[in-house]
Amino acid sequence: MAKIVNSWNDFDPLKHVIVGRADNSVIPNEEPATSEKVPVDSEMRGMWGPRPLETVEKANAQLDNLAKVLEEHGVKVDRPTPLQWNQPVITPDFRTDSMMTCMPPRDVLLTIGSEIIAAPMSFRCRYWEYLAYWPLLSQYFNEDPEFLWSQAPRPRLTDKSYKHNYYDEKISLEERLERTANKDFVTTEEEILFDAADVLRLGKDLFIQHGLTTNRKAMEWFKRKYPDLRIHAVNFPGDPYPIHIDATFVPLRPGLIINNPHRRLPEEQRKIFEANDWEIVDAAMPAHETPPPLCYSSVWLSMNCLVLDHKNVIVEASEHNQLEQMDKLGMNPIPVPFRDAYAFGGALHCATADVYREGGCEDYFP
Ligand code: ARG
Known part of the structure; x- marks a missing residue:
């Protein structure tokens, strides 16, 4: 039996990773949490149902290519098992149609060290998504005697978990930014809610974005679960839709x-980085003026x-400013086309998702 799961950060040498799949993807119907995710001026407002097959195929082609590039760089790649996503989610507490x-x-x-936690996500439509990864986690559990397979407390996602009328009025961008600045988000503190992508892992320190998908109660849960780690809540006031860090x-x-130069970390929260000689650089401007459709x-x-190690980093192939900046920062950028997959969530x-990176739990902020 071998060690399969280990990862403490996003930059130590990547050896094993999970790459998503676009199969059967659906644009979910509106629900208390997701209405917030779709900007008011988006062409997606009010639209839901299975995504056009042609877009799914294009996304899958780029996801498969990413997997191939990773394998060429010595990274083992696993893939989830898609479900038929076009089904309702029904629990004793709620029903949503897809x-x-x-x-x-x-x-x-x-992934934190030898543990993988399935996150207690706030979107009702994502309630069963973890099941697509269960075959893989089950396999890791069978093969790695140290692998800790975990699930954060499952949220109930009743109406009490969301602020009512949070998005009822047509609020302006200014008001949205004001809400972010005031830490006024759609989720309440009724129960523990977080998305894994709001957690930035830097060894002994976790920097967790408090925003639309992660609440304060989650920070408290992390503090109690990991008494040996330091938990920092971070906010990025310039983001009108703070979802994922x-x-x-x-x-x-x-x-x-x-x-992100439009979402600078506030002075107060930069201190810990500055005190430890970390450099925070403004990211290069995006090459595109608008995101792709849907x-x-x-x-x-x-x-x-996606950082492969302290030198090599995969960057989207059309993002020429970002590619150039990586070069200037002493990184070796590897361009991979990926815009056809953006609509599927990022x-x-x-x-x-990390399975194995070399290295241990370093203290970068002693
Ligand atoms: N909220 C981010 C933005 O639009 C996108 C983050 C996507 N990240 C993710 N893990 N799904 O700028």
């Missing part, structure tokens, strides 16, 4: 982080890169 997809795995699975604050190697995310997926970091 699920979503098994993209992106980064939102669901959080990986298009906002992305570490490239020990001592270096790129930060996409939930912003153009800042440009900085959602870019190169989102579309993957």
Whole structure:
């Protein structure tokens, strides 16, 4: 029996990873949490149902190619088992008419050392998504005697978990930014809610974005679950839709982080990085003015890169500014086309989940 699961950060040498699949993907119907995810001016408002097959095939081609490139770089790749996502989710507490997809795995699975935790996500449509990864986790459990297979407390997602009328009025961008600044988000503190992609792992320190998908109670849960780790709640006031930290604050190697220039980490929260000689650099501007059609995310997926080790990093092939910046920062960028997969929930970091990276739990902020 061998050690299969180990990862403490996003930059130590990557050896084993899960890459998502777009099969059977659905645009979910509106529900208390997801209405927030679809910008008011988006062409996706009010639209739901299975995604056009042609777009699924194109996304899968790019996901398969990413898997191939990773294998060429010596990374073992596993893939989830898609479910028929076009089915309702019914629990004793709620019903919603569809699920979503098994993209992106980064939102669901959080690897901390030899543990993988399935996140207690706030979207009702994503309630069963973890099942797509269960065959893999079951296999890791059978083969790795140290693998800790975990599930955060399952949320009930009753109406009490959401603020009512949070999005009822047509609120302006200014008001949205004000809400972010005031830490006024759609989820309540009724129960523990987080998406794995809101957690930035840097060894002994977890920097967790408090936003639309992760609440304060989650921070408290992390503190109690990991008494040996330091938990930091972080906010990025310039983001009108604060969901997932990986298009906002992305570490490239020990001592270096790129930060979305529209969503700068506040002075107060930068201190710990500065005190430990970490450099926070503004990320390069995106190459595109708009996201691709039917996409939930912003153009800042440009900085959602997948770091293979302290030198090599996979960057979306058309993001020429970001590619150039990587070069200037002393990284070796590997361009991989991925825009056809963006609509399925994100870019190169989102579309993957760590299984094994070399290295242990370092203290970068002693
Ligand atoms: N909220 C981010 C943006 O639009 C996208 C983050 C996607 N990340 C993910 N893990 N799904 O800028």
